[in-house]
Amino acid sequence: MLADHRIASIETSRVSTRYPRNVGRNARIGNHGTGFDTTAVIVRTDAGASGWGVVEGSLDGADAVVGRPLLDVFDPAAGVTDTAALPLDFALHDLAATILDVPAHTLLGGLGESEVTTYSGAIYFDDLDPDDAPRGLEAVLANCAEDWAAGFRAFKLKIGRGNRWMETEAGFARDVEVTRAVREAYPDARLLVDANNGFSPERTIRFLTAVADCDLFWVEEPFQEEADGLRLLRDHLASTGSRTLVADGEFEPDEPQLLELAAAGLLDVLLMDVVSYGLTAWRRIMPTLAELGVAASPHAWGMPLKTLYAAQMAAGLGNVLTVEGVPGRTEGADTSAYALTDGVLAVPDAPGFAIPLTAPVTTDAVAR
Ligand SMILES: [Mg+2]
Missing domain, CATH: 3.30.390.10 (Enolase-like, N-terminal domain)
Structure with a gap:
């Protein structure tokens, strides 16, 4: 009790x-x-x-x-x-x-499935590194191969190279080249793209046009979210019959604004962070999102543990479209109860989050 x-x-x-x-x-x-x-x-x-x-x-x-x-x-x-x-x-x-x-997912309501699709969120601009001898496209394809071997069947490709790191047009061309090359190498993989707000609405539409045959699952944070730009994007997607979803709300989320954009039908998926936004906040907002017909996919980048938390949310709260996977391991916690097979993460039925902490207490008690 x-x-x-x-x-x-x-x-x-x-x-x-x-x-x-x-x-x-x-x-x-x-x-x-x-x-x-x-x-x-x-x-x-x-x-x-x-x-x-x-x-x-x-x-x-x-x-x-x-x-x-x-x-x-x-x-x-x-x-x-x-x-x-x-x-x-x-x-x-x-x-x-x-x-x-x-x-934990039962405590959260058990409203979702205990097997959730997950994607690798770790396909960054590794083609640009190292600075003195950039590895190019092959580096990105090698990363996809490594994450595929780890069990992922979906990739989120970072785009927006022309925002800071390459000349604008050359960066744009590389974004298109990378997207097309990964699609060609993985015809059956789910592909997502994430510009980290590095595009304008016009550039987003140009990009989506250039990769229109790549069947992108979603476009994430193409530009800092605002109604006019999102409306342009929406109109473009509708006029081309595209089924690509629009996902946003990761960077410095403004909850009232996001709900307004969602209610206006301008966003399909909200991405507030698993931990910094928080589980309690997600529990509060999820019924509203479900009512609006907007899905969630809590941002989990950074820690494999956050992927597991997001998977518990998916199984518990429902309305989570897919889960961001962070390849890698965690030292100090036993994550072996979770298994990734063929792109699907299985959430365990053991009590709590089922992640025993194995790291020692390293500081004096905060309070007793
Ligand atoms: Mg992102």
Whole structure:
């Protein structure tokens, strides 16, 4: 019973993301590297239960919840109910589901499928690296081959090389060349493209025209979302009979604006981040999106753990179209309960998020 638990301590640890290769640039930012460390937070109760989750922001103020009954700060039907506990969003969901002895996706409502399609989100501008001897197209194709071998059957290609890294027209031509080459090499793969806001509406339409026969699943963040540009894009897609979807809302999401654009029929998929937007926020907004007929695909780039969280959301909340896959492994957490086979990620039925933390507590308790 959740009512029997009072929060006794909050501790931290570190988990490490390791990519299978260096991940290069996208339209907006430079080299992404080979991995990084992230804070994990562990919440324990006075009855001996514990849960943990990753934290991307600050834990400041979270110590205020120590000593309080779990149900004072967490409602199993909604998530975190006290803003002081928001950094504990994933830890508290893991804790509550563990106490209730149910998978996280069951706690979330069990509204989706427990097998979800996932795509590799790791196809960056590696053709441009290294600076002194760029590897070209072959580098991108090699990355696709590596991720295919890891079980992915869909790729999201970064586009927008002309935004910062190449001369505008040469960058555009490379974007088209890469997209066409991957389509040719993988005729049956689902292909998505992501410009990280590096295009204009006009350039987006020009790009989609140039790859019209590549059957793109979606175009992501073509430009900073605004109604006029999205309307141009919509009209183009409708007039050409294209079934390519428009996905946005990852970068600095403005929730009221996104809902307005969604209600106007200008967006098909919303992409707010799994962790920084948060599970509680996703639980709040998902019924509205479902009512509007707009799907979700929580942004998961950065950490393989975020892919697993997004898959739990897909299985729990439903209305998640597909899940962003982050190739690689996590040191400090056991992710072996999740399996990726033929492009499908199977969400386990074990309690909580089913990701045992194996990293030691590395700092003094935040609060006891
Ligand atoms: Mg993106």
